[in-house]
Amino acid sequence: MKILKLIFKNTLRHKLRTSLTIVGIAIAVIAFGLMRTVVSAWYAGVDASAANRLITRQAVSFIFTLPYSYRDKIAKVKGVEKVTYANWFQGVYIDKNQFFPRLAVDADTYFDVYPEFLVSKNELETFKKERNACVIGADIAKQYKLKLGDVMTIDGDIYPGTWEFVVRGIYKPKFKSTDATQMLFHWKYLDETMKKFSPGRSGNIGWFIEKIKNPSQSGEISKEIDGLFKNSTAETKTETERAFQQGFLASTSAIITAMNFISFVIIGIIMLVLGNTMIMAARERTREYAVMKTLGFSAKHLILLIMGESLLISIIGGGIGLFFVFPLVAGFAEVIPKGFFPIFRIVPITIILSALSAVLIGVASAIFPIQRALKTKIVDGFRFVG
């Protein structure tokens, strides 16, 4: 029999207590993993940003539009490889709860600037030819069981009216971090309709997207683009795509901070739970530790025994938690509207943090019991009634 066997046997002394502690740790790790996944999902847009893309929007607010005429001027700026543009269309598809991005884009250039949206050549050609065609992300096609040729009817809100689009392409995400929940249709279809029914609103772009040759020049190019329209009626603000995405997060930073904080508080709480379990266990074994010291077991052995038991419980609990967090996250991903968190998956750092948390819980929970066991003199240990 080695010390390891004694660790196992000690862990199984109070099966109910140990089981409940393990379940508690598993739940804490699951909660931690879920919260970290939500935080990661929040930052998914930022993480998926391309270094070689800039966004030009109205300087006052993103909700104001820019003139279409800016396009050619932007395209001439040194360092800009290609320019595309988009308008936020949104509207209501089926009902108000079906949220995913619905954008009017430049059909000729959009997929060149977003190469991570993989659509077949044939589908792209068909999409470009038909004015009322649309391309949808693979996640949307799956969620709504849409296939090529299906018609999507959208009730416009920003752009009133009933709009029908024919699905001519389904794009797949190139990377795991690529959003596959967007619906993209012709900006010209939107503009031509506006010319007919609301001429004052035609010729306006939501934002321009520039693909640049050299990401290290993003600052200079941004400055030059904005310089073109300084003192105009629609001044621009150009920034990297990453900064643009981070701007959206700024308004919700308090929530993200709170979630981060709470996820670590959960770990702290379960550390106290396991710490309590270990203190109770060590207290019950005060006489036994005195006996072991009498037999010649040193401080090192006692530390090994107590730390070993604590780590065994926390690692088992953490392992169970990690095992179940994957299907739970997958389940959540199915239930929440795709548009809110297009990328909702457990990222490697969450797994690492969860595993490290389990280990930290085990180590920290053993500190007080170890200290007590080492501090108690043998003769005092034998006097302990418990």
Added chain:
Amino acid sequence: MSALIKVENVSKSYTRDSFKIPVLNNLSLSVEKGEFIALMGPSGSGKTTLLNLIAGIDKPNNGKIFVNDIEVSNLNESELAKWRANNIGFVFQFYNLIPVLTAFENVELPLLLTNLSKSERREHVETALKIVGLGDRMDHYPKQLSGGQEQRVAIARAVVTDPLVLVADEPTGDLDKNSAGEILILLERLNNEFKKTIVMVTHDPHAAEKAHVTRQLDKGELV
């Protein structure tokens, strides 16, 4: 012949809350190799304290203790732990077996501190359990043994490392008359046959009869 155990002018007191309680007062004692000595006296006379000092699980405030010419009263905690593992076998009144370990595993416990292989440890344990007459109870847990059997396992654990000295604190204190008798016969055998030096604390005059020498303590002094 030099005594195996020499206690020289030892004093010991404990502090409980803010009270200083003197237990031993300038006590001297020697025990020869192979001797079986009983320490008797009223409750609070310092018997167990003296036993603990000899066994190296406590330290005197004054004086010196030598065991086999090693001044154990001067060793630090780590040295004392190693010294106890190699030289002392301790038998407690309440057995103090580890409840989650079998009789075999309890007896094996001190051997985990040695360099013996698994098979060597097994051999030692089986021998020790046979000596105490429990060769057929190796896989039993303490709760499956009677009080007398538990104490015999405890004695096996105490002797399995072949220590220089066996210290026993009221080894029959928690046993019925018959079981107590068996334990005393066993201790006698360890002394006569295996030449173990035994220092035993007891209230029981029958137990003291087995010893070669009986010393009386009262108020921390030998009388």
